[in-house]
Amino acid sequence: MSVHPLPPMPAGITGEWLTQALREKGVIGAQTSVATVTREQVGEGVGMMSELSRLVLTYQGDAQSAPATLIAKYPSQNATNREVAMSYNLYERETRYFAELDPLTTACAPVIHLTVLDGDNFIILMEDMADYEVGDQIVGATLEQTEIAIDELAKLHAPFWERADQIQWIPHVSNSFHATNMHNLATSGWDNMVQTFGEFLPDHVRACKDDLLRSIPALQAHTDRPPITLAHGDFRMENLLYGTAPEHHRVAIIDWQGPLLGRGMQDVTLLMGQSTQTEVRRAHERELLQRYLDGLAALGVSNYEFDQAWDDYRHTHLHNWAYAIVVSGALDGSNERAFAWMSQMIARQVATSEDLGLLELLPFGGKS
Numbered sequence: 001m002s003v004h005p006l007p008p009m010p011a012g013i014t015g016e017w018l019t020q021a022l023r024e025k026g027v028i029g030a031q032t033s034v035a036t037v038t039r040e041q042v043g044e045g046v047g048m049m050s051e052l053s054r055l056v057l058t059y060q061g062d063a064q065s066a067p068a069t070l071i072a073k074y075p076s077q078n079a080t081n082r083e084v085a086m087s088y089n090l091y092e093r094e095t096r097y098f099a100e101l102d103p104l105t106t107a108c109a110p111v112i113h114l115t116v117l118d119g120d121n122f123i124i125l126m127e128d129m130a131d132y133e134v135g136d137q138i139v140g141a142t143l144e145q146t147e148i149a150i151d152e153l154a155k156l157h158a159p160f161w162e163r164a165d166q167i168q169w170i171p172h173v174s175n176s177f178h179a180t181n182m183h184n185l186a187t188s189g190w191d192n193m194v195q196t197f198g199e200f201l202p203d204h205v206r207a208c209k210d211d212l213l214r215s216i217p218a219l220q221a222h223t224d225r226p227p228i229t230l231a232h233g234d235f236r237m238e239n240l241l242y243g244t245a246p247e248h249h250r251v252a253i254i255d256w257q258g259p260l261l262g263r264g265m266q267d268v269t270l271l272m273g274q275s276t277q278t279e280v281r282r283a284h285e286r287e288l289l290q291r292y293l294d295g296l297a298a299l300g301v302s303n304y305e306f307d308q309a310w311d312d313y314r315h316t317h318l319h320n321w322a323y324a325i326v327v328s329g330a331l332d333g334s335n336e337r338a339f340a341w342m343s344q345m346i347a348r349q350v351a352t353s354e355d356l357g358l359l360e361l362l363p364f365g366g367k368s
Helices: 015-024 079-087 090-104 143-160 177-200 209-222 265-274 278-298 306-330 336-355
Strands: 033-042 050-060 069-075 112-118 121-126 229-231 240-242 251-253 260-262
Touching (some): 079 177, 090 112, 143 251, 143 265, 177 209, 177 336, 265 306, 278 306, 306 336
Antiparallel strands (some): 033 050, 050 069, 229 260, 240 251
8 A cells, every 4th residue: 555646535544544654754663553543624614725634543553752633634525615726726835835845934834744745636644733722814813913923924935035936836926827817716706705795895895896806917916026935825814823832833824725926915914904803903004014024124134115015015905805806706605604704804805995095096007
C-alpha cells in the first residue's frame, strides 16, 4: 500500500492508510501502527471549499511521540463548492504553500505532518489546535484580535515584499485565471446575492450593480501594482486561531487555499472591512493601518508610506465587493452558520463603503 494514489476522502482515512502515510513521513516508526481512528467533523458551515475532520487515534507499538489527534483536511463533499474550488486551483495552492512557502515566513500556521495532492483529491494532516479559540466572523474581531492579526500579516507579507515574482504557480490578483473567475462569478452571482441577502443591501448599493461589476478588472489591476507580495487571500476570522494559554502562539493562520500575488493590502482590508467589528474599524482604522506599516518597517520594508497605503486601503475595500459577491452569490450559503457569517460580511462591507465614500469612486477605470 502507498499514499499514492489517494483513496476517496474521507472514507479512505482508515487505520491502515494512516499507518502507511505517517510511516512514510516519519511521524511514527516502522514498528508502530494506527490501531483505531475515529473521525469527527469540525466546523460545519465554516470551511466552504474543503472539509475538516478531527482524527482521534490509538496505536499499536511505541506511540510515545505519536499524535493522539490530528486534523484532516480534504475536498468538499458539496458538488457546487468543490467545482468552484477546482476552478481556482485551491487544492494545489494550499498543498504547495505548505510544502514550499510556509518555511520562508515567521507567520504562524499549524504544524503539517502530511500534504498530498492527487488530481481533484487531496489531504492535509495537521496539528490539532483545538485548545485555540477559532475566530468568529459573526461576532466580529475585537480591537485586540484585529491588532494581533495585523501583526501576523506583517510577518507574512514582509519576507516576500518585492520578492514574489519567482512564485509562478500562485496567481496574481489581476490578469490571471483567478481574476477571470472572480469577475465571471461576481457577474453571475450578483442576482443570487441580492435574492438571498437582500435585507442587508440598501437600494443605493443595488443601484451600483453595473458600475461595480464593470469596475472589477480595473480594481484588480490597482491591487496588483508594485510593491507585490504574497497575500493569504482569504484573511477572515474563521481562518484565524487565537491562543488561549501562555505557551500558545498569539494567533495561527489556517486555510491557505487562496494565496495571491499583489498588494498586501488585500489581506488587511478583508480583515478590517468584513471581519472586524464595524465600531472598532470606525474608531481605530488609521491607527491599525499605521500598525501594519510599522510592522512591515520593523521587518525591513521601507518603501511604503501612509498616504500610499491609505489610497490602497480605500480602493482595495472597494475591490472587496467582488469577494463579497462571489462568496454570497456563487457558494452554497444554505447552512445556518454560513448564512450568518455571510450576512455579517455583507453588512460590514456596506458600512465600510458608506464610511469611506467608496461608491463615489465608481465607475473605476472605465468600461471593462
